Amino acid sequence: MSTLARKKGVGAVIWDYLTTVDHKKIAHLYLIAGGLFFIMGGIEALLIRIQLAKPNNDFLVGGLYNQVLTMHGTTMIFLAAMPLVFAMMNAVVPIQIGARDVAFPFLNALGFWLFFFGGLFLNCSWFLGGAPDAGWTSYASLSLESKATHGIDFYVLGLQISGFGTIMGGINFLVTIINMRAPGMTYMRMPMFVWATFVTSALILFAFPPLTVGFIFMMMDRLFGGNFFNPAAGGNTIIWEHLFWIFGHPEVYILVLPAFGIFSEIFATFSKKRLFGYSSMVFATVLIGFLGFMVWAHHMFTTGMGPVANAIFAVATMAIAVPTGIKIFNWLFTMWGGNIRFTTPMHYAVAFIPSFVMGGVTGVMNAAAAADYQYHDSYFVVAHFHYVIVGGVVFALLAGSHYWWPKMFGKMLNETLGKITFWLFFIGFHLTFFIQHFLGLMGMPRRVFTYLPNQGWETGNLISTIGAFFMAAATVILLINIVITTVKGEKAEADAWGDGRTLEWAVSSPPPVYNFAQTPLVRGLDAYWIEKMEGKKELTPAEPLGDIHMPNSSFLPFIISFGLFVAAFGFTYHNDHSWGLPVGIIGLLITFGSMFLRSVIDDHGFHIHKEEVLELEKKGAKA
Amino acid sequence: MQVEEKLTAETFPSSPERATLEGKNKFIGFWLFLGGETVLFASLFATYLALKDKTAGGPSADELFQMPLVFVATMLLLTSSLTSVYAIYHMKNFDFKKMMLWFGITVLLGAGFLGLEIYEFNEYVHEGHVFTKSAFASAFYTLVGTHGSHVAFGLSWILTLMIRNAKRGLNLYNAPKFYVASLYWHFIDVVWVFIFTVVYLMGMVG
Numbered sequence: 001m002s003t004l005a006r007k008k009g010v011g012a013v014i015w016d017y018l019t020t021v022d023h024k025k026i027a028h029l030y031l032i033a034g035g036l037f038f039i040m041g042g043i044e045a046l047l048i049r050i051q052l053a054k055p056n057n058d059f060l061v062g063g064l065y066n067q068v069l070t071m072h073g074t075t076m077i078f079l080a081a082m083p084l085v086f087a088m089m090n091a092v093v094p095i096q097i098g099a100r101d102v103a104f105p106f107l108n109a110l111g112f113w114l115f116f117f118g119g120l121f122l123n124c125s126w127f128l129g130g131a132p133d134a135g136w137t138s139y140a141s142l143s144l145e146s147k148a149t150h151g152i153d154f155y156v157l158g159l160q161i162s163g164f165g166t167i168m169g170g171i172n173f174l175v176t177i178i179n180m181r182a183p184g185m186t187y188m189r190m191p192m193f194v195w196a197t198f199v200t201s202a203l204i205l206f207a208f209p210p211l212t213v214g215f216i217f218m219m220m221d222r223l224f225g226g227n228f229f230n231p232a233a234g235g236n237t238i239i240w241e242h243l244f245w246i247f248g249h250p251e252v253y254i255l256v257l258p259a260f261g262i263f264s265e266i267f268a269t270f271s272k273k274r275l276f277g278y279s280s281m282v283f284a285t286v287l288i289g290f291l292g293f294m295v296w297a298h299h300m301f302t303t304g305m306g307p308v309a310n311a312i313f314a315v316a317t318m319a320i321a322v323p324t325g326i327k328i329f330n331w332l333f334t335m336w337g338g339n340i341r342f343t344t345p346m347h348y349a350v351a352f353i354p355s356f357v358m359g360g361v362t363g364v365m366n367a368a369a370a371a372d373y374q375y376h377d378s379y380f381v382v383a384h385f386h387y388v389i390v391g392g393v394v395f396a397l398l399a400g401s402h403y404w405w406p407k408m409f410g411k412m413l414n415e416t417l418g419k420i421t422f423w424l425f426f427i428g429f430h431l432t433f434f435i436q437h438f439l440g441l442m443g444m445p446r447r448v449f450t451y452l453p454n455q456g457w458e459t460g461n462l463i464s465t466i467g468a469f470f471m472a473a474a475t476v477i478l479l480i481n482i483v484i485t486t487v488k489g490e491k492a493e494a495d496a497w498g499d500g501r502t503l504e505w506a507v508s509s510p511p512p513v514y515n516f517a518q519t520p521l522v523r524g525l526d527a528y529w530i531e532k533m534e535g536k537k538e539l540t541p542a543e544p545l546g547d548i549h550m551p552n553s554s555f556l557p558f559i560i561s562f563g564l565f566v567a568a569f570g571f572t573y574h575n576d577h578s579w580g581l582p583v584g585i586i587g588l589l590i591t592f593g594s595m596f597l598r599s600v601i602d603d604h605g606f607h608i609h610k611e612e613v614l615e616l617e618k619k620g621a622k623a
Numbered sequence: 624m625q626v627e628e629k630l631t632a633e634t635f636p637s638s639p640e641r642a643t644l645e646g647k648n649k650f651i652g653f654w655l656f657l658g659g660e661t662v663l664f665a666s667l668f669a670t671y672l673a674l675k676d677k678t679a680g681g682p683s684a685d686e687l688f689q690m691p692l693v694f695v696a697t698m699l700l701l702t703s704s705l706t707s708v709y710a711i712y713h714m715k716n717f718d719f720k721k722m723m724l725w726f727g728i729t730v731l732l733g734a735g736f737l738g739l740e741i742y743e744f745n746e747y748v749h750e751g752h753v754f755t756k757s758a759f760a761s762a763f764y765t766l767v768g769t770h771g772s773h774v775a776f777g778l779s780w781i782l783t784l785m786i787r788n789a790k791r792g793l794n795l796y797n798a799p800k801f802y803v804a805s806l807y808w809h810f811i812d813v814v815w816v817f818i819f820t821v822v823y824l825m826g827m828v829g
Binding site for chain 1: 634644648649651652655656658659661662663667670673674678679688754756757758759760761762765769780783784785786794
């Protein structure tokens with residue numbers, strides 16, 4: 001395949017990305033799509049903050065405010081944070097374990113396209129009557145009453161489609177980490193980010209099916225005359241709350257564990273020290289994953305479950321502070337006595353610790369069931385979850401993007417602009433959300449589109465809005481940085497930061513399509529660091545140079561996902577229009593037909609021959 | 624071992640489904656997938672238990688369910704699980720013809736089960752037990768129907784594999800495919816055991 005190295009036209013590049021099954025290119029796709037949705041969610045946040053900047057504002061009122069608020073939450077969680085986490089995982093996890101690709105490259109591509117078409121479908125609602133407007137949790141008592149538009153149907157079917165993609169991604173990474181580790185890469189030698197990915201994938205596997213079931217019920221009730229949530233026919237809306245939160249609480253750990261993993265890598269790299277307390281970090285990660293499933297009902301303290309259930313869930317929730325505390329101290333001790341370099345990723349990492357701890361403390365406050373009756377549905381809760389999600393996950397994604405940018409795209413992001421981005425974002429973040437704790441304690445309810453003057457909320461809300469614009473400015477500078485870097489950034493070395501410890505820094509930036517010409521032999525934790533300390537420039541190979549087996553590209557993942565996209569339109573409108581049902585069936589036929597083709601057409605992949613590998617390696621070394 | 628290798632009864636590995644990396648990946652990946660499916664059905668069962676007495680004036684479980692029909696359906700499906708074990712036994716012994724024969728019997732038994740289920744649903748609809756009638760009806764049809772659609776998918780999957788590979792015999796490329804299809808079939812069977820107990824037995828006695 002000498003075409004691998006050839007320069008390609010725009011059309012060929014697009015076709016390449018539409019059909020790729022290479023984890024590194026899929027990482028690019030996740031990063032671009034997730035980044036676009038992040039910007040959309042950010043614009044929605046700005047609209048919310050503009051509306052709330054002063055009392056009795058009429059910038060964005062009533063139903064439209066509900067839609068923007070719902071789409072902000074939904075977009076940020078499902079369409080921005082999740083895919084950006086997957087971007088990081090795809091970009092580095094296979095390389096960090098010394099593998100040439102994930103276990104199921106085809107499924108990997110399918111997962112991306114399902115997410116993409118699901119997100120696209122959800123956002124089509126803006127142009128087709130109106131977006132969903134029942135909050136990102138879409139409680140059945142609200143969403144079944146939202147009958148004026150098809151917004152909720154777009155929410156249910158769009159997220160259902162993208163959820164299938166997420167489950168596939170989860171299974172794929174589990175199998176990859178179980179089966180594809182290089183020789184010597186034992187479980188307790190895996191980088192922390194790999195461990196985080198492993199536990200997160202397990203959470204995805206067990207947390208998404210309840211959500212799938214919840215969506216099935218909601219779809220049945222809204223589109224096919226079901227009665228799961230209809231009290232008049234014996235239904236019960238609380239079932240939705242349980243199913244949603246059995247998914248919803250593990251979901252926050254699905255997001256934050258990879259964030260912990262990213263920061264663990266960054267702390268060790270830029271402190272020039274082995275991660276402190278590696279085995280306790282692994283233990284804490286697994287324990288958080290386990291406890292994450294035991295606490296969902298703390299979102300429902302005021303639902304009326306009774307004091308026993310509330311007490312059990314309160315105690316279980318507070319218990320999570322213990323493994324999280326272990327992690328915080330391990331990061332601090334990693335820096336202790338280290339040779340610290342304050343690069344952009346390290347700025348985020350250091351800022352993450354106090355920011356996330358503040359979110360954790362308010363989390364324990366919310367966990368106290370009796371006190372939660374006061375905090376419930378107030379801005380205190382809004383402040384809490386933005387502290388953990390932005391202070392934890394978004395900081396980590398920004399840090400990870402800067403940290404692995406050279407590995408993903410072969411060029412270093414500008415450090416000065418990176419630090420400006422950080423400071424603007426850091427200041428803006430605290431400006432926006434710190435004051436919201438107090439607004440909440442003063443009684444300001446969440447999700448309400450305006451408030452009256454003279455309640456003492458004016459200044460707080462104005463400060464919060466100003467902070468949001470700081471974060472917007474930070475994002476703009478990040479985009480400028482990306483453009484400048486792409487146009488004329490300096491080419492990155494293999495070990496781009498000079499202090500890389502894990503395997504991804506041993507291969508060129510960006511890595512060759514097969515990652516490793518020879519599968520490496522791993523001799524301990526921080527495998528690349530060990531080799532460097534012995535004065536070696538390259539990894540110890542575990543196999544002789546030979547032909548490399550690669551998977552074939554395929555357009556089928558795109559078509560399978562597109563079929564579901566079409567079907568979702570059909571079923572959304574099947575009660576209003578006679579074309580609905582046939583379109584729905586055609587869509588499903590496209591999907592199942594493509595799956596059938598995938599099943600009956602043999603796909604053995606191809607080999608890159610030894611001579612071509614040698615040639616590519618020589619070229620890579622020269623560049 | 625490589626996927627492309629030509630094999631004889633002597634060189635065929637004892638666990639052909641795990642002899643290649645692709646096979647191992649499929650094997651573990653599919654077990655994990657079944658873990659997710661378990662949670663999916665657990666959610667459906669929990670909902671059914673919460674709503675099973677909410678009939679909203681429609682027919683209730685003990686008025687609807689008929690033991691003879693459900694018993695025959697159960698026997699068909701349980702037997703089909705056994706015959707798929709025979710098929711995999713012959714696959715491991717590199718006896719392609721006998722494997723196809725037993726998979727064929729499995730498909731016939733599964734189709735019999737599906738036919739009875741369609742007949743059963745049709746009867747219920749005539750008795751006024753329609754999907755939109757009550758929360759009980761919605762939960763019943765969604766739980767049992769999700770299982771039924773799994774049966775239908777499993778049948779078409781095994782049939783597709785049989786037809787696709789009819790002329791080329793066993794190799795390390797298709798052995799994992801047959802194996803995971805049989806795993807799926809067992810899983811469907813296990814779920815039915817729970818449906819038989821929780822829905823039908825508890826519906827008639829409880």
